[in-house]
Amino acid sequence: MQTAPIEPIDRQQSAPAAAPLENLGTIQRRKTRPVKVGNVTIGGGYPVVVQSMINEDTLDIDGAVAGIRRLHEIGCEIMRVTVPSMAHARALAEIRTKLQRTYVNVPLVADVHHNGMKIALEVAKHVDKVRINPGLYVFEKPKDDRTEYTQAEFDEIGDKIRETLKPLVLSLKEQGKAMRIGVNHGSLAERMLFTYGDTPQGMVESALEFIRICEELDFRNLVISLKASRVPVMIAAYQLMARRMDQLGMDYPLHLGVTEAGDGEYGRIKSTAGIATLLAQGIGDTIRVSLTEAPEKEIPVCYGILQALGLRKTMVEYVACPSCGRTLFNLEEVLHKVRSATAHLTGLDIAVMGCIVNGPGEMADADYGYVGKTPGVISLYRGKEEIKRVPEEDGVAELIALIKDDDRWVEP
Incomplete structure (x- = not known):
């Protein structure tokens, strides 16, 4: 179903003014x-x-x-x-x-x-x-x-x-x-x-x-x-x-x-x-x-x-770093697991970050974060707040549990 209109802003394409x-x-x-x-x-x-x-x-x-x-x-x-x-x-x-x-x-x-x-x-x-x-x-x-x-x-x-x-x-x-x-x-x-x-x-x-x-x-x-x-x-x-x-x-x-x-x-x-x-x-x-x-x-x-472009939000927005020498887990594999478990949701931003150096800052706008804290340990975030640290093998399940605790989970 189509949603209500967003208030349009009048702008001359030939000579655009600086945006407020x-x-x-x-x-x-x-x-x-x-x-x-x-x-x-x-x-x-x-x-x-x-x-x-x-x-x-x-x-x-x-x-x-x-x-x-x-x-x-x-x-x-x-x-x-x-x-x-x-x-x-x-x-x-x-x-x-x-x-x-x-x-x-x-x-x-x-x-x-x-x-x-x-x-x-x-x-x-x-x-x-x-x-x-x-x-x-x-x-x-x-x-x-x-x-x-x-x-x-x-x-x-x-x-x-x-x-x-x-x-x-x-x-x-x-x-x-x-x-x-x-x-x-x-x-x-x-x-x-x-x-x-x-x-x-x-x-x-x-x-x-x-x-x-x-x-x-x-x-x-x-x-x-x-x-x-x-x-x-x-x-x-x-x-x-x-x-x-x-x-x-x-x-x-x-x-x-x-x-x-x-x-x-x-x-x-x-x-x-x-x-x-x-x-x-x-x-x-x-x-x-x-x-x-x-x-x-x-x-x-x-x-x-x-x-x-931020014009419509119809799926989960994933924020993920490109991986580097500081990455503490197989980022590509974990991102795939997180995506497989959550891709049916709508309207969420989920960050998967390989280390603590850039993680909290780069994912500041995300609803939830999955960050490599130390080898074998994952930190889970709600927004900018660290909620808990869990063993890496439990990371995806614990992320789902956190989303469920916030009543933002729907079954696939």
Whole structure:
């Protein structure tokens, strides 16, 4: 269940003021409007929302429902599905009905590409948000011999976009639903490429064109994304978008992601480099880590990023020294034992320190500490206070007993 909003702090990204002393060490998030997606709110100071996307074919009703449920049960709060055809769009009605009947009403987002007005209008009846890609929503036939776009040509396509987008905007507005304007660096429209180049500016202007159409129709339930597979491009695009929105008096929440990040360790590092950099600057209201793996593998990375930045606390925070010649026990082995015994808990900070030299100081903010005092002896701490010394072989059991004494233990 989503918690209450954290009071947002207004900050101009283009010229950030020095943070008050009492706010040092905490991230001051950019102020954005709240956008409801089903029973989840993006922006408005609410906690950063975790998203993913099922890889089952939407026509497979049972498979799609199972995929959505698996992701939701491990913490994914908003689910995206692809709808490449009208049949897929209609299938969302059955998927939603089955979720309501057999599980819960999970917030759903439909991905619409390639001349998708009819598909988008149909699927808007069955989901909570529709995601469109400005570079693909209206097809622009490339010309091999083109050297420029005239203003008349540019405006003509703009008018066609407005005509095509208007019915969807009005439908979503009437239903109280949301839209994500999702720009991708790799699929910018040809006229944007000719006008602005293959640049973050082209991405931002592409998003702004669609935002302005929505605003003309008094529709502001918008979330914006500007994804790229290259981290520096992705960061620059979001930073520029935040500055431009501040200049224009816009406050739309931003969905962060590094698209096509790959798999394995590098895919996780690449996603973290982009997403965490922006979140640390206060930019971003919802995230997706896009891995070439089962979508269930994305959720732990999302929560790891948010936990590391202090934006959400969904697991135990472990503080552990890297080990050195002073370490009085096998630190890696003991940390593994402590983690195995306590990883199911939430909201705790537990420190595992190899010796008394740095232990009490470095773990001062931890709820509990496990410190090598002398060979074969462990000191257990509650905060900064040493509670007891126990034989090393009893250390983990005694730590659990201490947590139980404080009524902070739950069974796995």
